Amino acid sequence: MSDDGGPTNVGTRFDRLPATAAERTVSGRATREAVLAFWANRYGIDRAVFADHSFWERGAGKLWAFRGDIDSPAKVQGLGMTVLRTRQEHWKPTLEATQRFGRHATRNCVRLPQSAAERFLAGRDQSLDWDGDWGYLLVTHELAGDPEPLGVGLYVHGELRSMVPKGRRREL
Amino acid sequence: MSMLERYEPLVDDPERFRAACRRPLPHAVRVNSIKSNIARAETALTDAGVTHERADWHPRLFRLPEDQPGANWPYVHGWLHGQEEVSVLPATVLSPEPGERVWDACAAPGSKTTQLAALMNDTGLVVGTDADVGRIAPLRSNAERLGVTNLAITHEDARNHSLRPFDGTPYDRVLVDVPCSCEGTVRKNSDVLDEWTLDRIEGVSGVQKGILRRAVEVTRDGGTVVYSTCTFAPEENEAVLDFVLGRRSCRLVDFDIPLDHAPGVTEWQGETFDPAVRRAKRIYPHQNDTGGFFCAKLEVTGS
Numbered sequence: 224m225s226d227d228g229g230p231t232n233v234g235t236r237f238d239r240l241p242a243t244a245a246e247r248t249v250s251g252r253a254t255r256e257a258v259l260a261f262w263a264n265r266y267g268i269d270r271a272v273f274a275d276h277s278f279w280e281r282g283a284g285k286l287w288a289f290r291g292d293i294d295s296p297a298k299v300q301g302l303g304m305t306v307l308r309t310r311q312e313h314w315k316p317t318l319e320a321t322q323r324f325g326r327h328a329t330r331n332c333v334r335l336p337q338s339a340a341e342r343f344l345a346g347r348d349q350s351l352d353w354d355g356d357w358g359y360l361l362v363t364h365e366l367a368g369d370p371e372p373l374g375v376g377l378y379v380h381g382e383l384r385s386m387v388p389k390g391r392r393r394e395l
Numbered sequence: 396m397s398m399l400e401r402y403e404p405l406v407d408d409p410e411r412f413r414a415a416c417r418r419p420l421p422h423a424v425r426v427n428s429i430k431s432n433i434a435r436a437e438t439a440l441t442d443a444g445v446t447h448e449r450a451d452w453h454p455r456l457f458r459l460p461e462d463q464p465g466a467n468w469p470y471v472h473g474w475l476h477g478q479e480e481v482s483v484l485p486a487t488v489l490s491p492e493p494g495e496r497v498w499d500a501c502a503a504p505g506s507k508t509t510q511l512a513a514l515m516n517d518t519g520l521v522v523g524t525d526a527d528v529g530r531i532a533p534l535r536s537n538a539e540r541l542g543v544t545n546l547a548i549t550h551e552d553a554r555n556h557s558l559r560p561f562d563g564t565p566y567d568r569v570l571v572d573v574p575c576s577c578e579g580t581v582r583k584n585s586d587v588l589d590e591w592t593l594d595r596i597e598g599v600s601g602v603q604k605g606i607l608r609r610a611v612e613v614t615r616d617g618g619t620v621v622y623s624t625c626t627f628a629p630e631e632n633e634a635v636l637d638f639v640l641g642r643r644s645c646r647l648v649d650f651d652i653p654l655d656h657a658p659g660v661t662e663w664q665g666e667t668f669d670p671a672v673r674r675a676k677r678i679y680p681h682q683n684d685t686g687g688f689f690c691a692k693l694e695v696t697g698s
């Protein structure tokens with residue numbers, strides 16, 4: 224329930240994020256401004272990368288990025304791709320968003336050698352020599368001669384935990 | 396009568412037709428331009444040790460004579476999508492432009508939806524509809540893996556497709572890749588031969604007519620509708636076209652494809668169809684060593 228008596232966060236429909244906190248009617252809902260600031264501050268992804276995307280919440284905390292815009296609320300079964308899990312202390316990017324937008328990132332990216340990338344893709348945790356921030360890192364590896372974003376890992380206590388969702392894990 | 400015997404009167408070379416239908420089909424992948432390009436995908440396949448050969452008729456297609464499409468790095472990154480070779484045709488014929496509004500009326504699991512999105516550079520709007528709730532998740536998952544963000548997914552019967560979530564604005568182009576008896580997929584799945592019945596053909600043709608009729612209704616004047624099936628039965632192909640030609644303001648248009656094919660048939664088992672159905676294309680397995688396919692292009696003319 225929203226604490227101001229306004230619309231609630233309904234699980235079966237998509238609601239566009241308010242532009243800023245001043246326009247927010249559902250408590251706890253992220254704003255477009257906060258989402259852009261998150262990608263820019265944590266990963267160095269320029270706000271312009273998302274200029275043509277609208278952001279939507281379905282269910283509590285799961286955000287979707289949709290190229291273009293339609294009327295909100297939208298009664299549809301999908302709107303672009305899931306990009307971010309919010310309503311938790313540390314927001315967590317999705318694997319899909321990492322692969323789609325991660326090449327614009329300039330920080331909190333870790334490049335894994337091939338065998339480590341294979342372990343990561345299989346869903347296994349591994350030790351990592353990393354002296355940057357703790358928390359969610361964008362994991363890349365080399366593909367066809369260039370670094371390519373693969374997914375999200377959680378770095379804590381010298382360990383990289385694979386956040387690859389079960390359905391996307393593979394043993395290569 | 397068996398399925399293959401039924402269509403022998405339609406084909407130029409029944410023996411080659413029969414032989415081709417019995418040969419298994421190699422896997423193929425389409426390169427996804429939203430996340431990669433042909434050169435990089437080819438390098439990644441080589442580096443992964445996946446044997447591949449470029450299809451001569453479509454620059455983004457590779458055949459994988461020895462491997463499954465799903466277990467290699469470029470697939471994991473959404474650079475590739477496993478898709479039967481001939482099934483890249485309808486989206487190519489529809490040929491949507493960046494920025495347009497496009498409806499994929501029977502979208503799941505999204506091979507053609509994601510191809511449409513890629514042809515549009517992931518701009519404009521693609522609405523992907525499917526009536527089977529169990530196929531919505533695979534559609535979403537394929538679209539996400541391939542990096543598609545211009546897609547809205549609806550779960551509904553395409554015959555009653557609602558434009559309400561989308562401003563009521565009609566589409567520039569619609570793809571109608573209907574459920575069908577799948578006779579043309581016999582090379583992938585030989586059960587098709589054993590499970591084939593005439594009832595199935597008759598049961599599905601009503602749905603096909605209803606979906607194509609709705610597609611024409613929700614397309615703007617001058618817009619394009621492509622109708623496709625992976626089946627040989629004229630009941631599911633020319634008869635469906637004949638039905639909408641008689642009821643909606645639209646016409647069949649000529650188009651070129653880089654594959655050998657036969658024209659649509661104007662007569663079948665005592666029924667005759669509008670002569671314009673000859674503009675549709677029938678693709679038999681022996682002609683290009685692919686699966687079987689049917690494809691027609693319509694222009695909506697307005698009343």
Ligand SMILES: C[S@@+](CC[C@H](N)C(=O)[O-])C[C@H]1O[C@@H](n2cnc3c(N)ncnc32)[C@H](O)[C@@H]1O
Pocket residue numbers: 500501502503504505506507508524525526527530551552553554572573574575602606
């Ligand atoms: C040939 S398959 C589509 C394949 C898809 N276009 C692709 O390329 O991946 C036909 C689809 O139509 C769906 N379908 C069946 N009846 C329908 C209806 N009345 N409205 C919308 N979709 C329907 C089926 O669930 C099935 O997913």
